[in-house]
Amino acid sequence: MSEQSQLLSTRQAATLLGVSVRTIQLWVEQGLLSAWKTPGGHRRIVQESLLSLLHKRQKLHPLTYVLCVNLESAFFELLQALCQQWNFPVELQQARNTVDALLMIGERKPELVLMGFDQPGIDMQLLQIELTQHKVKLAIIASDDPQPGLTMNMMWLRQPFEPLQLKTELQKLLFARLQGLG
Template sequence: MSEQHQLLSTRQAATLLGVSVRTIQLWVEQGLLSAWKTPGGHRRIVQESLLGLLHKRQKSPPLTHLLCVDLDADFFKLIQALCKQWHFPIELKYARNAVEALLMMGEHKPELVMMMADQPGIDLPMLLNELTQHQVKLALLCAEDPEPKLSIDIIWLHLPFDPSQFKAELQKLLFARLQQAS
């Protein structure tokens, strides 16, 4: 994600959080939001700090739900630790296999499903089609380059795992959800 996309004006931040521009300015002055000033004196809010503040202040359900399917238990713990460290307003769930994932999705639809790309017995184009119809994004962990015909609609997370790539993708998803909510 480029530096330009990681920053928000005070007005954009205020709109997303449903508060006044002055409240955003005060939160910056109090150190609750990270920001810097342009040469013209305008504040630019760091998106990550806005997500962190939202997480700390949030009394309502998480902004996004992530379902991890058939991932190694230690890898899932890493994902949990990263999301907690980044203070993202996200709820993580773990399914041991595809059947359990389907049952969990019936109870509560996630916004993102994350799994290994080489799942045996999974018809990837059909899975992608079904998830897309239900407005669920798919993130696949893969050591090789993705299939070109599928790469547009899938979030490809390369192995070895790069936390910064995962963080950038989660930020995009969270901000899309935040904009939908405002």
């Protein structure tokens, strides 16, 4: 994400959080939101601080639900720790296999399904089509380059795992979700 896209005006932040511009200004002055002023005196809010504040305000109701399918326990725990460290309002759930994932999706639709590319018996193109129709984003973890035809509407996370790449992709997802709620 470029530095420009990580910044919001006070009006944009107010709209996303459903509060007044003055409330955003007060939160900046109180140190609840990180911001800086342009040479013209306009505040620019750091998106990451807005996500952190949102996480604190919505402890019981995460903004985004991510279903992790067939990931190793240690990796899943790492993802949980990273989301907590970043103060992202994300709920992660672990499905042990694709059958569990289908049952869990039937109970509650995630905004993102995160899985390895090498899932036995799964047609990735068909899965992507189905998830896209239901407005669920797919994230694939793979050591190979993205497969042609599979990258549209999909996150492709490289192995070895780079937390910054996931952080950037989750920020995009969270802000898209936040804007969709507004």
